[in-house]
Amino acid sequence: MSFRSLTIKPGRLLNTIHETAQRFGAKGVWGPESTQTGVCRLSLSDYDKGVRDWFVEQTKSLGCEVKIDEIGNIFAIYPGKNNDAKPTAIGSHLDTQPTGGRYDGVLGVLSGLEVLRTIKENGFVPNYPIALINWTNEEGARFPLSIMASSVWSEQIPLEQAYKLQSVTDIDPVTVEHELKRIGYLGPVKASYKTNPIAAHFEIHIEQGPVLEDANEKIGIVIGVQAYSWFKVRVYGKAQHTGTTPLAARSDAILAASKMIIKGNELAKKHNCLFSVGVFTLKPAVVNVIPEFVEFIIDVRNVKDDGLSAILEEIKDEFPKISKESGRNLSVEFELIYTSNAVNFHSDCINCVRDSAISIVGKDKVREMISGAGHDSCATNSRVPTSMIFIPSKNGVSHNPEEYSSPEEIHTGLEVLLNAVLQYDAFRSN
């Protein structure tokens, strides 16, 4: 049987997306339909536990062997003809943002599940096993380190560093290790590409930007991911009375921080980068005291590593100048949280995605593109051939409940994924 002739059950993937959204964290109503909400399923939360348990049950019922590693990654391995060989993997993440939609990450895992269901129903046996992976804390929302557990698996981040990470969305911060234990997903398998290997990694994802939609194209063949860096900025000022301290006598930490945020945006324009501040706290946080301390986290991105370094250098030059100019008792400090270098995906996997996409939507409806967001595929690509498939995002909206891709776009994406993975399976056996 040729893999080109498998029949996909229409609409089932979309149903699975909506059913799991409904059961595990639906939030953020944006329309009258019950499907018109986002999802808030923070990593290692109770909802995350719920969807994980469901995922394990579903994949086991398909005949998968399920392995859970020590950072909570779930590997569901569907058997092939040659079960001693490394599996070909499909992976993404089931965690979402606090203001998340129904598709970011979830689409990738559930499309993978639908690939396994389709193979099984069609009685197709792949040459090699297929691993469907749910990676832990891709979002970096609850625990501020994105692509966390795939990076532990690729040995780019030490396990201990991930374990110690503190949540930023809980009133009383908890660690990754604590939450893994609490929800029962600190597994026995070592988190390592060496001892728990895969042969390749495919991931389908919503674009999260406007490019495909604007060009009226259907599939993005993702050839790489831009570089990004997250770091903390701490501004130290002096607590003083708002009513008695002349402007000129102040060391106002929030005034200096405001200037830094504006400067960062200016530098981003100049360097053709992105600059954002999503986390910002201050002390003592009362109305009539000039803040003595401000801490914020910066997210900077550029398609090239050089471009990223250039803006980071200028920021590290400019912010201390701002702090100096803004008050005698002001100082500023930087702490790097995370850098993800620019990624170039592997031509073997890109070729499978390209062939599959062109055969399904035609060459006028595909585009080779660079991802603006980081993905677990960045981590896997450091160790094994990897590529990604994008489908259009309505208005380019993401990390927002209104994330939307149409039923047709979702179905087409699934077809492209199925064919790309099975083409790779065939290619490996040549």
Add this chain to the structure above:
Amino acid sequence: MSFRSLTIKPGRLLNTIHETAQRFGAKGVWGPESTQTGVCRLSLSDYDKGVRDWFVEQTKSLGCEVKIDEIGNIFAIYPGKNNDAKPTAIGSHLDTQPTGGRYDGVLGVLSGLEVLRTIKENGFVPNYPIALINWTNEEGARFPLSIMASSVWSEQIPLEQAYKLQSVTDIDPVTVEHELKRIGYLGPVKASYKTNPIAAHFEIHIEQGPVLEDANEKIGIVIGVQAYSWFKVRVYGKAQHTGTTPLAARSDAILAASKMIIKGNELAKKHNCLFSVGVFTLKPAVVNVIPEFVEFIIDVRNVKDDGLSAILEEIKDEFPKISKESGRNLSVEFELIYTSNAVNFHSDCINCVRDSAISIVGKDKVREMISGAGHDSCATNSRVPTSMIFIPSKNGVSHNPEEYSSPEEIHTGLEVLLNAVLQYDAFRSN
């Protein structure tokens, strides 16, 4: 016996200040001595309960009748010859800032206590009773409404509004009413200048600014207080992905808020006002989502009501412009929390302070001045003759653990208070 000949016990006031600081909330070490810390005694906290219980015990042991009103104000009434008449009052507050010092407010109440002790020890009987008042939540730090309970007493703020106020310094916000009940200070007496009247109000306070120190003067005769206004600003933007949303496509609430903070400072310079932001929160508060919502509280001050109105109008004009220029989905909203109009104290009380100060330190060492900070005396002045006495603040520092006034300055202040109050007592009986 003339009130001019009473003997003050040297050093006792300072000891009382340091002993109560030590027992009830010492925090913020700034030097090697045990007295070199600030005090964090948030309104209606456990430490506030502690110092209140101590205050009630001390004043009762002097023979005071103690009344607690329904907003937690404590009136300790020391008897005079004519106990049917309204008492002459000395008042201030025992609550402090999170980054508070040892003197702001506390000096006023404990100096009043020392006045009562001195009168008693000297066997002096005033013509009229003297009320020593501890006003609840002057700081507006834990519950963001300064001069709260004196303003309820003066009927400028409805009791219900004060009761409902939510704390900003607790992880789980609680109301004023809840905390009054919890610490046992929701008293039976109606909070009203009508049914629980006083004849006049005197308050001694640290200057909280640099003017007296810079001029090498010892006593400020406070003739008024500048106007100020607190209001919330809410900026609504759109949650979007930091890695995929082009700068030009954003509605970045924190970028707009940063521009507003800078604009506010510029306008303050132009209008010769003060402008500060001490409270600032955002949502969803994760690294890779552009904030969809920012809320901050502005504190604006000017010596004239007109001056304050002028900058407020310009702010309400300029901020929406900033929001409009900064993104299609941005909007801004204002909510007034509190306005304290410019205050002119009463000439009868000012005269007593002036006479007392000049007789003690000489006319070259006094200055008539306007207070930059609000005080409970603003509320009392709306109903009864009021004035204040300032002593120097080292480096003008306040709302900071390093607040400092020397033992001599504190002793001199006490002498001026004692004589001003007893001069008023004599003046009333003429």
